[in-house]
Amino acid sequence: MTTTVTTTEAAVRGRAITIRRVRTHNLADVDLTVPRNRLVVIVGVSGSGKSSLVFDTIAAEAGYQLNETYPPFTRNRLPKWTRPDVDHIDGLTPVIVVDQRRLGGNARSTVGTITDTWTYLRLLYSRVGTPVLGESNRFSFNDPTGMCPTCSGLGEIVVSAVERFLDLDRSLAEGAILVPGFGNGGYWYSQYADIGSFDADTPLREWKPAEREALLYGGEAAAALGHKPPDGYEGVVERFERIHLHTSDNLSERKQDVIRRFTRAETCPDCAGERLNAAARAVTLRGRTIGELSRLEIIELLEFVRTIDDSRAAPVVSALVGRLEAMVTIGLGYLALARATTTLSGGESQRIKLVRHLGSSLTEMTYVVDEPTVGLHPADVETMIDLLERLRDSGNTVLVVEHDPSVMARADQVIEIGPGAGSSGGRLVFQGTFDRLRTADTPTGRSLRRDIGRGHPAREATGRLTIADACRNNLRDLTVRIPTGVLTVFTGVAGSGKSSLAAELVDQYDATVVDQRPVSTNRRSTPITYAGIAPTLRRMFAEHNGVPASLFSANSAGACPTCTGAVSCTSTSPSWTDARSSATPATAAGSPPRCSGTP
The missing domain is CATH 3.40.50.300 (P-loop containing nucleotide triphosphate hydrolases)
Known part of the structure; x- marks a missing residue:
């Protein structure tokens, strides 16, 4: 063979x-x-x-x-x-x-920044854009001189997802306010249930709209209630934003989880998602702003840049054209420089990495x-x-x-x-x-x-899942009905919108996602720990040997004493030959076995 x-x-x-x-x-x-x-x-x-x-x-x-x-x-x-x-x-x-591996990156990472094409575009506008702003940093959304002051250059702001705050079918006493700390027994509960302004035992759906408005926002709506709240009253939204959003303190993991559950991102109302301040957004080149160019598909941007004939920018134009051509060559011409790297697929991420090496x-x-x-x-x-x-x-x-x-x-x-x-x-x-x-x-x-033929006849669908008016990324008000109970394949050329359509499906329905992201970033994670098999194995070994299960955990008493279970040494480690007689690992006589990456 x-x-x-x-x-x-x-x-x-x-x-x-x-x-x-x-x-x-x-x-x-x-x-x-x-x-x-x-x-x-x-x-x-x-x-x-x-x-x-x-x-x-x-x-x-x-x-x-x-x-x-x-x-x-x-x-x-x-x-x-x-x-x-x-x-x-x-x-x-x-x-x-x-x-x-997906490029990931933070909220400031885009196709333009990761490929350096944004750097060339900034240089281009600083040299031949009108009115003249000067240095290229004035067009950087990662620099204080260029970023939008409202969103700090992110293009989005975090706002309260008020529709998630209340369960209208419950009363205050039954936990109608879903934000942690505001329900019955929570720290802030008495600020709403015990002030005499609200009926704590009636489901919120039966309240007057003005009462629900006062509960959430306070202000004039609260002042107009029959039982006016005490001075200093804060609506649920006001208090939530003060505690969780309008603070410069390092947020605990608990607070971060609350923010993820009860907020959403919205396009910045000032820069409309362009990330730049007003001065940078006002500069044009051949009638277009830098933000407009960043939203063009790369193949369209390449055509525009090729038309620029100005000796002051010749080296920049040449470098930018070369980088854009490379991206088109490897099939990424459908992307835009403003596209966040966190939205790219594994294949797109891989090809962007290759762009850096083409030239x-x-x-x-x-x-x-x-x-x-x-x-x-x-x-x-x-x-x-x-x-x-x-x-x-x-x-x-x-x-x-x-x-x-x-x-x-x-x-x-x-x-x-x-x-x-x-x-x-x-x-x-x-x-x-x-x-x-x-x-x-x-x-x-x-x-x-082998001749690859059709293996089995197609199964009959049991129902349909409808995705209506999808507009994510390049999807254009797309409505699709996906059959249930069968295997469905999304196909199309790179950049056609397959992943975007799948993301819409996940957002609109309860779906389990199996994608190309690494299963864990924890260096202690192994297939058996990730799959949940480890606890059962540890328990079986512990029962058989009459010792604690922790002795068979690399994250507990069973860890190699030199690498502490990190799987990165070949040092001596305890012998478990005497584990039955003692809960403390005993070292065997003579040369003990090596860790050799077994934690």
């Missing part, structure tokens, strides 16, 4: 990454020679060891060795790499990892790319492959973990790890060209030869 290539022309010339006896994760003493300056695709079933080879061996060792060239002060501030378990590895070059003059780099075609429409796959080939043709090595046959077909070499997953994988089962892979007796080879 194994078809391997032990030498290549590149290897003979010494231009290869040579790996001997790598044992990272499930890799089983793999020997491998990967040609450099080539587009190499690594394939295999899920869990076969592809990522262990590319990310946790090649990228990790290159990152570690590169970090070692810096002084200790700098190393302490660089990303930490765990060295792979390998006998020998050489021929490495600096590695750039391009994964599918780079660096060569002999190794790009490690994680499944770049995931989520792409077939019409967009060719564009992504062209991008990968451009990186290779610039004198770099491109290693791609991928399942798409279209990418495999354009690769200089395909490497398959397998044949199965976990302990059944971790071996080199094929290395060669795509044409040879199609005839190989490997899981991938057999899959490529």
